[in-house]
Amino acid sequence: MYASSNHRQINRISNRSEIVSVLENVSLKIQSNYAILIGSRAAQHWLPNFRRSSNENNTDWDIICSSHFLLDWLHQKDTEVKTIDMIIPISNDNDLLDLYVYGTLDSDFNYDFSIPRSSESYTAYLLNNWEDWTSETFEGGWWNKRKSSLQNGSAKLLLILKKFMLYYSHQWVKTATDYRQLLTVADPLTENDRILCDLFVQYNEKVHGNRPDNTDRYVISPSSTHKGIIIKRDEFFTQNKDQQLALIYHTAMSMAISDDILIGLEKICTQGPLWLADFVINNWLPIHHEKFKQKINPPKPLIEFQIDNYRFFSEIPELVQQRILHNITDTSNFYSMKLVCKRWYAIIRQDLFWRDLYVSCYGKISARIDDVRSWRIMYFTRLEENIYDNQEEFQKLVDASLQLRQTKAEDIVQLWEDLTREDQPVKPDMFSKLNYILSNSFYIQMKETSDEYLVKLIIIGLDEVHSRVSADLKLHIGEYGSSRYTDYMEELSIELIATDNTRRSLKFFGPSLFGFYLGKWGYFPRKSTLLTQTPSILYPQFPSGLLVCLLIMLTHPAHR
Structure with missing residues (x-):
């Protein structure tokens, strides 16, 4: 836990009896007998997949405790301690900085302890106010459940410990990644948190040095890779x-390497003036989400012109044209028709064409014609499921498809990043593919009960550009299962049927998105997760996590 950016002088002790002697001579008296777990193990209480590795032994036990607590621990683990070291930082101002003890047990578990020696240390404040900064933690089975002497740090405490280290370059990328994840689960900081924040800042300045100077401007000199700013x-x-936000985003990206914004943000936080570093750290997620506001320019159609006469051929009577069109029952054929010639392309892009086609096929509708927002969606929906005598139900399908068109590829990627709490690189052509799917797919059936939300839709462009896939998405919500930990679960079942009747299916519970399954006594990690960059088992051209998030966005609008 100790890492000085100032090359501060330290004393190191590796003799166990000498370490015990130093601990026994700590004069500071802590009112509490409890210790506080911080670091990755504490974060996993709030974020189960936080820095999770296949070997649990690789995750250190980072603990803030009193000298008395550590002496008791050493006594209990007497024969298990394999190695032990103590670091005693030396302050230039004769301040009593925290002691740091590192121990390894025979089981290969690593323990890192921080022990306060001064009442002015943030660690002393935490131990004396442990109830405000921990989540109540118990040990033992249900038959002998008791409060643990090692209490798990709260999400807000873990957030503060990461936030105020972003001003220093030590392990910056790891700190920044952890900070982003904790922002999603911790309550916002308030004025009541000021005491701890100030104490931690003061302690860091003693150990790592002062934060950036508060100059009135931030200057980036021009180079071969970026302009001066x-x-x-x-x-x-x-x-x-x-x-x-836009200025910070573009400034950071101008210093990025391989589009890694963290490189630019690190320079601003560790080298920029304090007011600018504060703004960046306090607006961390909005700055990361700024990339989703950048315009993704879709490929422009090669043919751009208007045509007033929307008949296919002026010499063909209108009645004959209608008969031809009435026999087209596969919506994908209309996408092929656009490629026949320039005239057909222009005709099929006009809403007037779809209005006349709909009215000629199905007659007038109960709503005013001027109120219809998309005749093409209405025609496609009716063509796929010609059973909607109920105008209200039919309109719900049309509205759901129109709502789907408001969703952009950036929303899918943002959902992926929000679920994984990590940046997910996506190629530009994949953005175009997602936008094509969202703007051309449409719902043909929706049902809902108290515990099920079912939709059927036609997904256009999932495989190839004009391919169509029939999708059944069923979201089951309810209290079932044999787990004693919880009886509430959400399960999404997906079945995709291509035009050649090839079927692909996937079913998963919510926890499996993050690499966990729900056992009888709680959540347990599994080796795989659906939110990765690995190719999807459904359509390998998509990253697994991206396709899963797309399908989540396509679920029933009432419970999306």
């Missing part, structure tokens, strides 16, 4: 929030 404090704070 100057951000002035007065001008920056006259901008609105959207302008500020």
Whole structure:
């Protein structure tokens, strides 16, 4: 846990009896007999997949405790301790900095202890106010359940310990990654948290040095890879929030390597003025989400012109045209028809064509014609499932398809990143493919009960550009199963049927998204997770996590 950025002088002790002697001579008295677990093990209480590895022994036990607690621990683990070391930092101002003890047991578990020696240390404050900064933790079975002497740190405590280390370069990328994940589960900081924040900042400045100077401008000198940039404090704070976020995003990306924004953000946080570093750290997620506001320019159609007469051929009577069109029952054929010639392409892009086609096939509708938002969606929906005498149900399908068109590829990627709490690189052509699917697919059936949400839709472009896949998505919500841990579960069943009747299916519970299954006594890790970059078992051209998030977005709108 100790790592000085200042090359501070330290004393190191490896003799166990000498370590015990130092601990016995710590004069600071802590009111509590409890210790606080922090670090990755504590984070896994809030984020089960946090830095999870196949070998649980690789995750250290990071503990804040009193000297008395550690002496008791050494006594209990007397014959199990394989190695032990103590680091005693030396302050230039004669401050009593925390002691750090590192121990390894025969089981290969590693323990890192922080022991306060001064009441001014943030660790002393935490131990004396442990109930405010921990989640109540118990040990033993249900028959002898008791409060553990090692209490799990709260999500907010873990967030603070990461947040105020972002001003220093030590293990910056790892700290930044952890900070992003904890932001999604921790409550926002308030004025009541000020004491701990200030104590931690003061302690860090003693160990790592002062944070960046608070100059009035931030200057990035021009180089072969980026232009020079100057951000002035007065001008920056006259901008609105959207302008500020966009400026920070583009500034960080100008210093990025291989589009890794963290490289640019690290330079701003560790080298920029304090006011700018504060803004970046306090707006961490909005800055990361800024990339989803960048315009993804879809490929422009090669043919751009208008045509007033939407008949296919002027010499063919209108009645004959209608008869031809009435015999087209496969919606994918309309995508092929656009490729016949320029005239057909322009005709099929006009809403007037779809209105007349719908009315000629199915007659007038109860709604005013001027109120219809998309005749093409209405026609496709009716063509696929010609059973909708109930105009209200039919309109729900049309509205759901229109709502789907408001979803963008960036929303799918953002969901993936929110679920994994990591940046997920996606190629530009995949953005175009997702946008094509979202803008052309449509619902043909929706049902819901108290515990099931079922939709059937036609997905256009999932395999090839104009391919169509019939999709059945069933979301089951309810209290079932044999687990004593919880009886509430959500299960998504997916069945995809291509035009050649090839069937692909997938079924998963919520926990399996994150690499866990629900056992009788709680959640347990499994080796695989569906949210990875590995090729999907359904359609290998998609990363597994991206396709899963797309299908989640296609579920019933009432419970999406």
